[in-house]
Amino acid sequence: MAQKRRTKGPGPSQGEDLAADEDFAPTPSASQVQRSLERLSPAQVDQKVSELVQYLLVKDQKKIPIKRADILKNVIKDYRSVYSEIIKRAGRTLQQVFGLQLVEIDPKHHIYILVSNLPRLEVENLKQDDCTAKLGLLTVILSFLFMKGNAAKESAVWEMLRRLRVDPGVRHEVFGDVKKLVTEEFVRQKYLEYNRIPHTDPPEFEFQWGARAAKETSKMQILRFVAKIQNKDPRAWSTQYTEAAAEEAAGGDLFQDISTPGDTGGASQGARRRTR
Amino acid sequence: MATQMTDGHRRFLQVLMSHGIMEGSVARTLHRDCCEIHKVYYAHDKLDDFINVVNIHLQPFFMQIRKGMSEDDGRTYYALVNLAETEITKMASDYTENELELFRKTIFFFLQMDVIIISESGFASSTDILNLADQLKTKKMKKKEAEQVLQNLVQDKWLSERDGEYTLHTRCIMEMEQYILSNYQDLVRKCNICHSLAIQSQVCETCGIGMHLPCAGKYFKAQTEPHCPHCNEFWPHEIPEINRPDSQLPSSAPRERRRTPSSGTRRR
Numbered sequence: 001m002a003q004k005r006r007t008k009g010p011g012p013s014q015g016e017d018l019a020a021d022e023d024f025a026p027t028p029s030a031s032q033v034q035r036s037l038e039r040l041s042p043a044q045v046d047q048k049v050s051e052l053v054q055y056l057l058v059k060d061q062k063k064i065p066i067k068r069a070d071i072l073k074n075v076i077k078d079y080r081s082v083y084s085e086i087i088k089r090a091g092r093t094l095q096q097v098f099g100l101q102l103v104e105i106d107p108k109h110h111i112y113i114l115v116s117n118l119p120r121l122e123v124e125n126l127k128q129d130d131c132t133a134k135l136g137l138l139t140v141i142l143s144f145l146f147m148k149g150n151a152a153k154e155s156a157v158w159e160m161l162r163r164l165r166v167d168p169g170v171r172h173e174v175f176g177d178v179k180k181l182v183t184e185e186f187v188r189q190k191y192l193e194y195n196r197i198p199h200t201d202p203p204e205f206e207f208q209w210g211a212r213a214a215k216e217t218s219k220m221q222i223l224r225f226v227a228k229i230q231n232k233d234p235r236a237w238s239t240q241y242t243e244a245a246a247e248e249a250a251g252g253d254l255f256q257d258i259s260t261p262g263d264t265g266g267a268s269q270g271a272r273r274r275t276r
Numbered sequence: 277m278a279t280q281m282t283d284g285h286r287r288f289l290q291v292l293m294s295h296g297i298m299e300g301s302v303a304r305t306l307h308r309d310c311c312e313i314h315k316v317y318y319a320h321d322k323l324d325d326f327i328n329v330v331n332i333h334l335q336p337f338f339m340q341i342r343k344g345m346s347e348d349d350g351r352t353y354y355a356l357v358n359l360a361e362t363e364i365t366k367m368a369s370d371y372t373e374n375e376l377e378l379f380r381k382t383i384f385f386f387l388q389m390d391v392i393i394i395s396e397s398g399f400a401s402s403t404d405i406l407n408l409a410d411q412l413k414t415k416k417m418k419k420k421e422a423e424q425v426l427q428n429l430v431q432d433k434w435l436s437e438r439d440g441e442y443t444l445h446t447r448c449i450m451e452m453e454q455y456i457l458s459n460y461q462d463l464v465r466k467c468n469i470c471h472s473l474a475i476q477s478q479v480c481e482t483c484g485i486g487m488h489l490p491c492a493g494k495y496f497k498a499q500t501e502p503h504c505p506h507c508n509e510f511w512p513h514e515i516p517e518i519n520r521p522d523s524q525l526p527s528s529a530p531r532e533r534r535r536t537p538s539s540g541t542r543r544r
Binding site (some may be wrong): 020046053054057060096097098099100101117118119 | 281283287288289293333334336337338339358371
């Protein structure tokens with residue numbers, strides 16, 4: 001059972017699959033960490049915390065999830081014994097200064113992203129450039145997926161986009177290689193999941209929401225978006241509304257069960273229906 | 277306590293971080309909106325104080341929100357800059373060592389250009405830069421690769437491009453000012469009016485002092501016979517028109533410059 005790493009929680013996390021991470025020695029106990037800390041000067045530890053904060057900010061700028069292995073290799077280095085303390089403090093600093101939360105989206109492989117802690121606004125002051133256009137495209141795809149029962153075949157997504165004059169086979173004036181953007185960039189950034197449908201030959205693929213999408217928006221927000229476009233009340237879609245409301249009620253921690261790609265777990269989010 | 281970070285400060289910082297650089301009026305609007313949303317004390321003329329609060333908290337990370345001026349239009353810009361080039365920022369950087377070398381050579385080229393040509397250019401053609409790619413120490417860069425690096429540098433706002441010519445982006449100048457001033461002391465020109473680093477400049481052909489174009493525009497405004505403030509010789513260049521900043525947006529139509537309306541201006 002995976003546990004989301006909270007920045008306010010105790011230093012060492014329980015339930016980590018250490019076998020998956022050869023680089024990392026057995027998790028030191030809280031008292032061991034404390035003893036290691038005492039041997040280092042506060043300035044040294046502070047320096048490492050600062051370096052980690054800078055590293056996380058720079059890495060996250062490209063929206064590429066950050067691996068713990070890279071953090072250890074590039075930043076922590078000889079301070080492994082107090083890694084848990086360093087990352088705890090870095091998380092706290094990110095919240096206090098930047099309003100960003102360090103979220104572990106994959107507790108098995110220890111992968112992190114930064115998410116804004118600040119209340120989401122209706123209209124964000126976004127960069128008016130290709131970034132906004134890409135987010136618009138992504139929102140459309142996420143909406144489609146949700147309305148289709150949280151997953152849709154690749155072919156269905158392309159057909160939907162074609163109707164909006166965004167053709168994966170044709171170079172788009174704003175998005176360029178649409179197929180690459182959707183199946184590679186959005187997937188790498190964890191906005192979408194692109195999984196092979198088992199027992200299909202030739203292999204077929206389907207899209208689902210990615211871990212970052214689940215963190216940065218919500219089913220209710222997406223449903224409201226769809227409702228707004230179609231000029232209806234969100235309750236007009238009773239099934240989706242119920243699902244979105246349930247997600248809201250569950251509140252805060254949307255990551256009770258983090259599934260690795262392909263895993264059909266995550267039952268806490270309600271039944272996931274698939275259309276084939 | 278007046279130095280506490282509030283959500284208003286944090287939102288401002290997040291938005292600025294995602295833009296990288298922001299024009300003054302946009303920053304002021306953002307300041308107002310952030311304070312309004314999070315019910316934080318707001319005074320329209322206290323943006324710099326607001327930013328100082330953020331900067332105090334950014335100190336340990338060698339980051340700072342800096343205020344600078346665009347060499348193109350003289351407008352104020354705010355940018356979030358990295359003050360120290362530590363191993364962390366280098367490794368996490370989007371560019372390979374080879375690409376960074378090309379970039380450093382390009383900076384050197386801009387600085388050097390001025391000494392040789394004594395013009396107000398500050399722009400380099402893509403050919404100039406591609407030639408530099410040929411001279412890289414570690415590994416020569418093929419033309420196609422160099423072109424891609426150039427594109428990336430423009431997209432990331434290190435260089436700005438207009439009509440196939442390149443110059444250092446305001447954001448780059450703001451971020452690298454310290455680096456350039458310390459590493460290229462002998463080559464750099466500082467503006468005689470505002471004393472900041474000047475990449476694009478007008479230069480007095482007699483005594484060699486230089487000025488940013490917007491600074492020259494302001495200094496010589498409405499003077500019928502502009503003279504060098506240092507050696508008093510005639511100022512031989514067209515004085516930039518600065519009254520209408522929207523006519524001088526970077527990377528749009530070629531810069532328009534009206535001649536100073538006078539009978540006495542002589543140009544060599």
